[in-house]
Amino acid sequence: MFHRIAELTIRRPRLVLIVAVVGVVLMGAVGAGAFGKLQGGGYDDPSSQSSRATQTIEKKFGGETNLVLLVRPSQGGVDTPAAEKRGRELVADLKKEQDLENVVSYWDTNSPDLRSEDSREAMVLAHVKGDDIEQRENAKSITDEHAATHGDDFTIQAGGTAAVGNDMGEQSNKDLVLAESIAIPLTLLLLLIVFGTVVAALLPLAIAVIAITGTFAELFLLGSFADVSISAINLTTALGLGLAIDYALLLINRFREQLASGATVEDAVRKTVNTAGRTVAFSAATVAAALAALMVFPQYFLRSFGYSGVGVVAIAAISSLFVMPALFVVLGHRVNSGKLPWAKPGQRAETRTSLWGRLARTVMRRPALTALPVLAVLLVAASPLLGINFGTPDERVLPKDAQSRQVAEALQKDFGGNDDTALHIVVDKAVDKAPLASYAAELSGLKGVARVEASTGVYTDGQDAASGPGNAALGRPAAQQLNVVTSLTPRSDAAQDLVEEVRAVDPPTGTQPLVGGTDAALVDAKDSIGDKLPLAIALVALTTFILLFLFTGSVVQPLRALVLNMISLGATLGVVTWIFQDGNLSGPLGFTAQPMEVSMTVLMFCIAFGLSMDYEVFVTSRIKELHDLGEENESAVVNGLGHTGRIVTAAAFVLAVSFFAFGVSKVSFLQMFGIGSGLAILIDAIAVRGVLVPAAMRLLGRRAWYAPGFLRTFHARFGLSEGGDEPASAPASASVPAPGAAGAPGGPGAAGEPPHVKDSTRV
Known part of the structure; x- marks a missing residue:
């Protein structure tokens, strides 16, 4: 498949580019209407008791x-x-x-x-x-x-x-504009520094435009017949730009390497697509698998990120595989035009002796000595997770001068119970006055309840307060509503416990009351996400394992990747919990400490996991390619990281900048998402890829490539390896394969290892 893609772009590069331009215009025209189709909210499970209570009150009583x-x-x-x-x-x-x-x-x-x-x-x-x-x-x-x-x-x-x-919407829009005004110039500057030439630095923007406009069109179509959150727009722009940079870095670096080795433009394109292009395809599949897991949640806020995430990943990968090679053919050696003063003259010589290659060699000489301190730091960083609590967004995510936050604080401080945060109970059938009054009185006796308002009266401390005849608007011939006003801090543990206590009170005979309100919605959201989270994690782990097995032919490599990624994510979430829940750095960052926002935490986990697997595939692909060419395990790891370490680090820093820019936000859950995602990217790219991966590969040795015999047979038939299904023509300057080719000790063909692909081109 990749060979055919390469040949198409070589024979018809201008046709491919024309189709891409027409596609962008059409997708842009369709996607422009996406904003009118998307919705706010989406944090609640529509089948939960609190959501059904809200719907019933809306229908019977005009709404909460x-x-x-x-x-x-x-x-x-x-x-x-x-x-x-x-x-x-x-x-x-x-x-x-x-x-x-x-x-x-x-x-x-x-x-x-x-x-x-x-x-x-x-x-x-x-x-x-x-x-x-x-x-x-x-x-x-x-x-x-x-x-x-x-x-x-x-x-x-x-x-x-x-x-x-x-207030959240207005402040978020201001923050997004500010974040983008910081991130975009810094991203362009970093691209110029990384690529060293103006032309190469501008190429990722072409992929980003296609990915973003295409996903907007997808969201328009989905929003026409399903609930899609407007927040998906933010992920589309951030991830579209980030993945475009990741994939372009990999492809451009490989293309320039091939040109530097003496290959023709056509052969360089063939080799690039068959190697780096294959890596892009597998990388995209792993990221999409992680984001697709968001679709198992009933909240359309989370599902929307699955829709947009899978869409932007797929479109970015497809456009990278077709448009980028076509641009290479048209540009040829001009891809190095506009060279900047700091650009190095060659790529080939530097990769084998890069900082990352030297670091990998040092780690592999003393794997335990170098890896254990890093592992200890990451585990200590993860320790705050032992005390993690979850919540949903409320006025405390806003700055203190926000009007709605000031009102909420005044109601809590100066009024005898906050009607806005009351529990709303609805009975969707006729109820006699006596049992309704008895039910309301029993509810009013619960600890933390200030009063219960019903059509039969107002109740406090387990009895009628005799303050009036009650609110007639709370009664209907075929329905009754009760408002349980509390003196508890909204969304606190005590307030959530009260929800369970209210639901446990025996209702009037023959009725099934529905309990709603903000605290009930929080309880239901946590339960709903908690119920689906094991399934989501299992799907992510299973699909990642299968994809990495198909890519590497090993059952050990996927397990090693999953373990290291979970350690990295644990450290990230631990640090974010330490900052945003425990309140450390609240002064400099200007937020109010509160429980971790449950939906945003799940979203951050899936995105960070997907991007970490993105870099996993980048690194593993080159290691496996060199291993399949006959290099010993240690040499393949050192040289593989020497080739890809700079790419991964550069991509990570560029992408992290776009996420860290959200740290200037005045909405705390946006701060949390941006800082957490950026931190996850850097921890993974530096600590995991730079130290833990080579240490694990050294400790595993030849076992790193192990697979049972029947799986090796399966992989030989159905798996896809980095070397390509059609080898490129070897340039005149290509070196001969290293010792350890087929049958050599430690080479491809050794017991428990997949056979190497037929590719005599050394890079």
């Missing part, structure tokens, strides 16, 4: 409270005649809004729970209609409109989930 207006009179308290008059006018105006339902305030209920303890502030509660994005936009427009209209009388601040979502 998702907008809280904190109103403060310009003069005096909320009970003055002037404030009461103006407050009623404000509420009347809000009730006229078509996008609001269930508007409730202190001034039309006289409920002391909607008034601050110092009587200086009052709450107006409402439900904003629409999907997640519409709720955010409507909450902002309504708040801004009435803040302007009634600004002389009141200071109005917006809180609640709709306002928090709007």
